[in-house]
Amino acid sequence: MASPAVRDQDNHNDAENSSIGYCGKVMNKVVEFPRKLKKFGQDDPRRIVHSLKVGLAVLLVSLLYYFQPFYNGLGDTAMWAILTVVVVFEFSVGATLGRGLNRILATFLAGALGFGVHHLANLSGDIAHPILIGIFVFLLAASVTFIRFFPRMKARYDYGLLIFILTFCLISVSGYRDEEILEMAHKRASTILIGAFIAVFVCVFICPVWAGEDLHNSVAKNIEKLGSFLEGFGVEYFKVVGSGESNLAHLQGYFSVLNSKQSEETQANFARWEPRHGRFRYRHPWRYYLKIGNLTRQCAYRIDTLSGYLNSEVQTLLNIQNNQVQELCMKMSSESGKALKELAWALKTMTEPCSAASSHITKSRAAANNLKSMLRTNAAAVAGVGGDQVRLLDIVPAVTVASLLSEIVAYAEAIEKSIQKLASFQHVQFKSAERKKPTALTSCKTSSSNVGPHHVITMDRLASLQVQESNKEIGSKFQRIRSAV
Amino acid sequence: MASPAVRDQDNHNDAENSSIGYCGKVMNKVVEFPRKLKKFGQDDPRRIVHSLKVGLAVLLVSLLYYFQPFYNGLGDTAMWAILTVVVVFEFSVGATLGRGLNRILATFLAGALGFGVHHLANLSGDIAHPILIGIFVFLLAASVTFIRFFPRMKARYDYGLLIFILTFCLISVSGYRDEEILEMAHKRASTILIGAFIAVFVCVFICPVWAGEDLHNSVAKNIEKLGSFLEGFGVEYFKVVGSGESNLAHLQGYFSVLNSKQSEETQANFARWEPRHGRFRYRHPWRYYLKIGNLTRQCAYRIDTLSGYLNSEVQTLLNIQNNQVQELCMKMSSESGKALKELAWALKTMTEPCSAASSHITKSRAAANNLKSMLRTNAAAVAGVGGDQVRLLDIVPAVTVASLLSEIVAYAEAIEKSIQKLASFQHVQFKSAERKKPTALTSCKTSSSNVGPHHVITMDRLASLQVQESNKEIGSKFQRIRSAV
Numbered sequence: 001m002a003s004p005a006v007r008d009q010d011n012h013n014d015a016e017n018s019s020i021g022y023c024g025k026v027m028n029k030v031v032e033f034p035r036k037l038k039k040f041g042q043d044d045p046r047r048i049v050h051s052l053k054v055g056l057a058v059l060l061v062s063l064l065y066y067f068q069p070f071y072n073g074l075g076d077t078a079m080w081a082i083l084t085v086v087v088v089f090e091f092s093v094g095a096t097l098g099r100g101l102n103r104i105l106a107t108f109l110a111g112a113l114g115f116g117v118h119h120l121a122n123l124s125g126d127i128a129h130p131i132l133i134g135i136f137v138f139l140l141a142a143s144v145t146f147i148r149f150f151p152r153m154k155a156r157y158d159y160g161l162l163i164f165i166l167t168f169c170l171i172s173v174s175g176y177r178d179e180e181i182l183e184m185a186h187k188r189a190s191t192i193l194i195g196a197f198i199a200v201f202v203c204v205f206i207c208p209v210w211a212g213e214d215l216h217n218s219v220a221k222n223i224e225k226l227g228s229f230l231e232g233f234g235v236e237y238f239k240v241v242g243s244g245e246s247n248l249a250h251l252q253g254y255f256s257v258l259n260s261k262q263s264e265e266t267q268a269n270f271a272r273w274e275p276r277h278g279r280f281r282y283r284h285p286w287r288y289y290l291k292i293g294n295l296t297r298q299c300a301y302r303i304d305t306l307s308g309y310l311n312s313e314v315q316t317l318l319n320i321q322n323n324q325v326q327e328l329c330m331k332m333s334s335e336s337g338k339a340l341k342e343l344a345w346a347l348k349t350m351t352e353p354c355s356a357a358s359s360h361i362t363k364s365r366a367a368a369n370n371l372k373s374m375l376r377t378n379a380a381a382v383a384g385v386g387g388d389q390v391r392l393l394d395i396v397p398a399v400t401v402a403s404l405l406s407e408i409v410a411y412a413e414a415i416e417k418s419i420q421k422l423a424s425f426q427h428v429q430f431k432s433a434e435r436k437k438p439t440a441l442t443s444c445k446t447s448s449s450n451v452g453p454h455h456v457i458t459m460d461r462l463a464s465l466q467v468q469e470s471n472k473e474i475g476s477k478f479q480r481i482r483s484a485v
Numbered sequence: 486m487a488s489p490a491v492r493d494q495d496n497h498n499d500a501e502n503s504s505i506g507y508c509g510k511v512m513n514k515v516v517e518f519p520r521k522l523k524k525f526g527q528d529d530p531r532r533i534v535h536s537l538k539v540g541l542a543v544l545l546v547s548l549l550y551y552f553q554p555f556y557n558g559l560g561d562t563a564m565w566a567i568l569t570v571v572v573v574f575e576f577s578v579g580a581t582l583g584r585g586l587n588r589i590l591a592t593f594l595a596g597a598l599g600f601g602v603h604h605l606a607n608l609s610g611d612i613a614h615p616i617l618i619g620i621f622v623f624l625l626a627a628s629v630t631f632i633r634f635f636p637r638m639k640a641r642y643d644y645g646l647l648i649f650i651l652t653f654c655l656i657s658v659s660g661y662r663d664e665e666i667l668e669m670a671h672k673r674a675s676t677i678l679i680g681a682f683i684a685v686f687v688c689v690f691i692c693p694v695w696a697g698e699d700l701h702n703s704v705a706k707n708i709e710k711l712g713s714f715l716e717g718f719g720v721e722y723f724k725v726v727g728s729g730e731s732n733l734a735h736l737q738g739y740f741s742v743l744n745s746k747q748s749e750e751t752q753a754n755f756a757r758w759e760p761r762h763g764r765f766r767y768r769h770p771w772r773y774y775l776k777i778g779n780l781t782r783q784c785a786y787r788i789d790t791l792s793g794y795l796n797s798e799v800q801t802l803l804n805i806q807n808n809q810v811q812e813l814c815m816k817m818s819s820e821s822g823k824a825l826k827e828l829a830w831a832l833k834t835m836t837e838p839c840s841a842a843s844s845h846i847t848k849s850r851a852a853a854n855n856l857k858s859m860l861r862t863n864a865a866a867v868a869g870v871g872g873d874q875v876r877l878l879d880i881v882p883a884v885t886v887a888s889l890l891s892e893i894v895a896y897a898e899a900i901e902k903s904i905q906k907l908a909s910f911q912h913v914q915f916k917s918a919e920r921k922k923p924t925a926l927t928s929c930k931t932s933s934s935n936v937g938p939h940h941v942i943t944m945d946r947l948a949s950l951q952v953q954e955s956n957k958e959i960g961s962k963f964q965r966i967r968s969a970v
Contacts, residue, residue: 040635047634055627058650059619062658066615079655086626086651130551134544141571142540149532150525165543166571170564173547258786262747301743301786302793308892375881396860400888403881407793 046091049207054089057202061085061195077187084195089203093277094211094270096203100196101273102160107192110164111185113140114171118181121172133172141165155269210277211270212286217348218267219289222260222296223415224344225253229303230337230408234330236310237401248310257300264293279350283427292347292418299411306404309397325398328371332405335364336412343412343419351431352423357416364409371402531576534692539574542687546570546680562672569680574688578762579696579755581688585681586758587645592677595649596670598625599656603666606657618657626650640754695762696755697771702833703752704774707745707781708900709829710738714788715822715893719815721795722886733795742785749778764835768912777832777903784896791889794882810883813856817890820849821897828901836916837908846898853891 041048064078088103090096121132147153148161171185232251271286339360346357423430526533549563573588575581606617632638633646656670717736756771824845831842908915 037631041631047631051627051631054630054650055623058626058654059623062619062622062654065658076659079659082654082658083651086647086654134547137547138540138544140540141543142536145539146522146526146532146536162571165539166568169543169547169567169571173550173567174561174564258782259744259746261744297743298789301789304783304786305790305889305892308787396884396888399881399884403885404790407790 046207046209050091050209053202053206054086056206057085057089057198058082060202061198064191064194077184077191080188080191081195081198084192085199088196088199092209092211092214092267092270093204094267094272094274096200098156098270098273099159100200102157103163104192104196106160106163107167107189110167111171111189114168115181115185117168117172137169137172140168155265156272208277210274210280211267212274212280212284213278215264215267215271215286215289216280218260218264219293219296220344220348222257222293222300223340223347225257226296226299226303227337227340227342227344229254229307230333230340233306233310233337234333237333238326238330251307251310254300254303254307257296258304260293261297264290279429281427281429285422285425285428288418288422288425292415292422295411295415295418299408299415302404302408302411306401306408309401324374325371325402328367328374329398329402329405331367332364332371332402332409335360335367336405336409339364339412340415343416346430347419347422349431350423350429352420361409361413361416364412368406368409371406531692531694535576535694538687538691539571541691542570542574542683543567545687546683549676549679562669562676565673565676566680566683569677570684573681573684577694577696577699577752577755578689579752579757579759581685583641583755583758584644585685587642588648589677589681591645591648592652592674595652596656596674599653600666600670602653602657622654622657625653640750641757693762695759695765696752697759697765697769698763700749700752700756700771700774701765703745703749704778704781705829705833707742707778707785708825708832710742711781711784711788712822712825712827712829714739714792715818715825718791718795718822719818722818723811723815736792736795739785739788739792742781743789745778746782749775764914766912766914770907770910770913773903773907773910777900777907780896780900780903784893784900787889787893787896791886791893794886809859810856810887813852813859814883814887814890816852817849817856817887817894820845820852821890821894824849824897825900828897828904832904832907834916835908835914837905842901846894846901849894849897853894856887856891 061081064081084103088096088099090099117133117136121129121136124132144161144165148158153161171181174181174184229251236248236251268286268290271284274280276282276284339357342357342360346352422428546566549566569588573581573584575584602618602621606614606621609617629646629650633643638646656666659666659669714736721733721736753771753775756769759765761767761769824842827842827845831837907913
């Protein structure tokens with residue numbers, strides 16, 4: 001196995017570290033820093049591009065100070081433009097647009113409200129003025145802060161609400177001293193507009209990073225990771241003779257899928273700010289990706305449970321080597337893995353998931369059904385012993401693995417259906433794939449009625465896990481699967 | 486089952502909604518808004534308190550404008566104090582302190598650097614000045630933006646790095662015009678200090694919300710949620726006669742555990758900024774909570790897999806009612822559930838996990854071992870039929886459930902050990918519990934060598950899942966478990 005080797009290397013490093021002492025460690029870190037920096041940039045070169053873009057945007061906005069005509073017009077408020085560029089410029093277009101729009105809208109609204117309050121307070125006389133302003137500032141800051149807790153507001157308008165409090169306080173409070181409040185508000189608004197415009201311009205027109213495309217690719221990538229695990233699982237678990245070294249480390253790619261929920265939700269929120277780009281039209285159903293992501297994660301939880309049996313030494317107790325169960329389990333695993341990889345490819349390239357994925361799913365489903373009928377006949381055949389007394393303990397791991405694999409096959413089907421549903425949305429354009437094997441597709445469509453022993457994904461379960469929207473379409477499909485069991 | 490009733494209610498609501506039309510819906514929403522607001526506040530009253538605190542802090546800082554002596558000293562830069570209060574004030578003390586310190590440190594460092602660059606550029610003559618400043622601004626903005634991508638920097642210093650870019654640009658660029666740069670820097674620094682001080686003061690001394698305590702409680706709460714599920718699972722799965730209505734909805738509390746990673750990491754990062762408070766000393770090992778959280782989540786993944794069998798209609802095919810397997814599975818489930826609840830209570834109250842939890846774990850482990858030996862004897866007894874030919878298909882779900890429960894028992898043990906490890910840290914004070922049942926504790930300690938068929942949590946697996954630090958202590962314990970299998 002690969003893992004003991006990894007542990008040995010760790011021990012070696014530990015021994016090396018303890019011999020070189022503290023100074024050596026610090027030196028090592030200093031020497032390694034540029035290498036780490038380089039590797040970090042190479043991992044995602046868009047990080048370097050983004051950094052250069054921020055530098056450029058800041059440079060552009062600082063020109064406001066250097067050119068006399070600009071400076072005469074704006075004066076010291078030009079600093080608001082720099083401030084806006086620095087705080088608004090984000091990695092993806094969606095995030096930048098969201099922050100920029102939030103900032104502009106909130107500044108205008110709060111500015112107008114602040115001016116109104118200032119005017120009202122002015123009418124009330126010198127003594128009542130600060131008291132009135134104080135009451136308004138307290139009430140507005142408290143109530144808007146409370147609104148910021150609402151998950152929906154937090155997801156899309158958190159920054160805007162913050163800027164709303166800020167601008168309202170600045171305008172209404174500073175208005176007490178500054179009689180030229182209108183001019184100040186006007187200058188501030190224009191500098192913020194200039195700053196936001198520069199940030200958005202540089203972000204959109206120089207190597208843009210689209211949050212929507214990132215979301216699309218990461219959902220596809222996650223499905224692919226699960227596929228890779230399943231493809232490798234069978235060989236690893238049954239330790240097929242002649243398969244060479246095992247690659248446990250290679251199978252751990254799915255870990256990142258388990259905790260992908262938050263980043264997907266963030267990206268979906270950003271993506272909704274973005275205009276149409278590349279293959280994605282304006283009203284692309286970004287929220288639907290979260291549903292596919294949820295199904296992927298649920299599948300990943302099963303895979304995590306399954307992976308627990310990989311490291312188990314109990315697996316060697318199995319008395320069912322060289323028999324049909326092993327073959328069928330391996331088939332379920334590898335075929336559903338291939339299906340998931342095909343689906344990931346279809347999603348990534350936006351090609352209708354067709355023949356290849358469906359035929360793999362059909363095969364994995366057929367293997368599950370074969371296993372089911374084999375289990376139905378008798379136990380002796382499964383245990384691979386001739387007697388009538390079966391030591392159940394020996395077959396527990398294999399039965400569990402088969403059962404989990406059967407559930408994973410059901411999830412692969414569910415993911416296929418969800419991608420088909422995505423392709424059917426009004427504002428989504430999936431390329432139609434060449435239909436080499438129409439029969440495979442048809443047989444897959446009908447095969448959902450031949451489901452195995454563990455089709456346990458029901459409407460209730462999905463409804464509670466999915467993102468606050470009813471998922472009637474998928475739900476009804478599962479209802480059908482369920483009633484067919 | 487409760488779920489069809491829930492669905493019926495949904496349908497009823499749908500029918501009602503469609504009959505009242507769009508205007509009615511809007512009216513409904515308007516009428517319901519205050520009710521929602523109230524409920525949202527009642528769910529966590531700290532939200533209301535926090536909102537009032539923000540209002541108070543903003544009110545306090547706006548006094549800088551109203552009192553002549555303050556205003557004469559600070560002038561228009563008083564607005565930086567308002568800005569600081571609004572952007573620094575966060576829900577928890579740790580977050581506020583982190584942002585405040587980041588802002589102050591970054592302002593000072595960037596101010597000094599900006600002043601240095603400004604001075605250097607001044608020496609170089611009028612033509613070279615803007616070019617030099619431009620080059621510096623570009624390079625600094627780009628390189629600091631790149632550093633912000635590093636996960637470690639992002640976790641703790643993201644806001645500081647942003648403010649660093651901002652202040653450097655403001656000072657070095659505006660310095661081109663403003664000869665009174667030192668005075669400006671001085672005023673800005675003092676207003677930011679005043680703002681940060683007010684924010685931190687209000688946040689810490691009026692009903693403080695400690696991120697560390699939140700993390701502590703949420704990790705304990707998550708363990709309790711898993712316990713609640715396991716306590717209810719047995720009855721629900723085997724549909725014990727006379728157990729009354731099932732409560733599937735009640736069992737869904739563990740859902741939130743599955744995606745708790747990110748919030749726990751955020752809270753741990755905030756907690757590291759906090760001084761000692763309540764039961765937590767200064768160097769409380771907050772990072773260790775992430776390890777307990779990881780174990781809890783891995784257990785939750787198994788529970789999610791297990792819960793798939795709850796909704797399955799296949800479970801009714803079981804031919805093993807009224808036999809010992811059912812009893813043992815129920816015992817494993819309920820005892821490990823009770824153990825987890827005891828552990829959650831111990832963690833929450835910081836009492837050394839002792840007799841009660843250990844005895845429950847011992848009982849669940851004993852049930853697992855009994856099941857194991859029963860499975861070892863023969864198959865017929867399990868299937869509850871007299872013949873020698875067992876229809877394996879019928880016992881597949883039960884075997885899988887038993888196997889998963891056995892793994893969950895192992896996780897409960899692992900969680901117990903991790904809490905014991907937490908209690909043993911140098912800066913952690915756990916109250917010692919009254920040791921009513923020392924024998925139970927002892928037997929639990931030794932029972933780890935009698936592990937069941939699925940002790941599949943190995944060193945490799947833990948190491949890869951845990952948070953970038955070696956977990957040698959827990960690891961070696963598992964190594965022992967593993968070698969004992």
